[in-house]
Amino acid sequence: MLRPEDIKLLLGLSDNMLDCAGIRLTLKTIYVPKTIGELRMNDKVLPRYEEIKCDPICRLSSGAYIVRYNEYVEIPNGYMGLVFPRSSLLRMGATIYTAV
Structure with a gap:
């Protein structure tokens, strides 16, 4: 720690x-999954995502989201x-x- x-x-x-x-x-963008992903024995298929527009507030209903931040931490x-x-x-x- x-x-x-x-x-x-x-x-x-x-x-x-x-x-x-x-x-x-700080928040950059929020995405919502539009298709399902697949996990296979030797492969994977990632879902497609759609960006949610925020003006300037994002009101999100229940569900899964992908969040991208402005900062990149190495x-x-x-x-x-x-x-x-x-x-x-x-x-x-x-x-x-x-x-x-």
Whole structure:
């Protein structure tokens, strides 16, 4: 576990990119799946997605979405990043699924 000050130095971030919960990410786009994906023994087919327009608020109904952030975070070799949803997302019934 690293302190925000350590993350700042390790990743070369500015002060305004950090808060008490870690790296501050900003929303770029939201997509909704339009087709189903397929997992096969030796292959996969990813679903097609459609971008949701936000003017400037996104009102989302129940379901799955793909979120793209404005920031790209490059984790150095020998480290691993964990993503947790902010409590404000959890209070709205949203969560984030991640993978290593």
